[in-house]
């Protein structure tokens with residue numbers, strides 16, 4: 314696919330920012346894609362910034378926001394401005410979390426009939442929701458951490474019951490909102506008091522939450538997938554950090570976490586992870602790309618799939634592009650392949 318030199322350039326619209334706590338990360342990613350796009354033949358890329366309130370700036374106003382690194386005010390309600398997407402050949406929704414990664418923007422792009430990079434509505438929504446991801450993966454025997462999920466309503470009705478159910482899992486625990494990301498609302502608990510606090514914290518962010526058993530002596534391994542019906546898998550990378558866990562400040566403060574690409578985890582573990590990641594990607598009907606994150610318990614040798622990120626961080630220093638660089642695909646080439654995959658998927662569904 315892709316245009317030849319004689320043809321009109323492909324017009325790419327990158328959607329950046331948005332309502333999530335990863336607003337700024339998204340803008341940094343978008344800036345790097347815009348810069349790299351200038352090296353991709355026949356590609357004409359434009360950035361559009363969505364403010365923290367979810368309002369859409371015009372492409373002109375977005376230039377300032379892109380330069381400043383964030384946008385809080387201004388813009389129009391999304392549904393007033395969204396028709397702008399029809400002026401482009403392909404859209405890259407490079408926004409993380411709810412209203413970016415969860416199928417909502419993808420649904421709007423479906424309605425508009427515009428090809429877009431990455432997963433469709435179903436896979437986006439499923440992968441954003443930690444409990445639903447687990448349900449589908451469990452039905453397909455993909456190994457994952459033991460967990461217990463519940464609603465805010467169920468907790469309000471009978472908190473002691475929810476806490477007792479959660480305590481059937483071995484301590485320490487991780488408590489998380491079902492739909493978020495970037496570790497917001499995630500906490501670790503070692504006793505009843507902390508468990509209660511952690512549950513109430515998670516339920517502030519979502520109507521549903523889950524408690525998981527902590528993986529002891531955990532190593533965090535991640536792998537990148539690229540493709541539609543015949544996806545490819547990258548080498549396996551590892552994140553190490555000096556925080557209590559890989560929480561929000563640890564993720565986004567320079568020097569607090571390190572990437573190791575490839576990891577020095579045993580070869581057999583990496584092969585297993587690559588196989589599980591590809592299976593999960595296909596089971597969840599992912600398309601375009603995703604980063605699949607695993608927990609590896611070095612002591613016992615157990616591997617657990619933790620989550621699929623359908624809009625992974627995309628700065629040149631982010632894990633996803635770095636994994637592909639080590640797999641032999643440059644940042645510019647990756648952008649070209651994502652666009653080709655978006656066009657291919659759009660064609661195949663017509």
Ligand SMILES: Nc1ncnc2c1ncn2[C@@H]1O[C@H](COP(=O)(O)OP(=O)(O)O)[C@@H](O)[C@H]1O
Nearest residue numbers: 458487494495496497525526527528531558559
């Ligand atoms: N069951 C677990 N065992 C050990 N560490 C965990 C567990 N669940 C989460 N963590 C730690 O918390 C971090 C954030 O959890 P994660 O499920 O990845 O949420 P998010 O979607 O916000 O990234 C992980 O990267 C890891 O450091």
Ligand SMILES: [Mg+2]
Nearest residue numbers: 495496606620
């Ligand atoms: Mg995570």
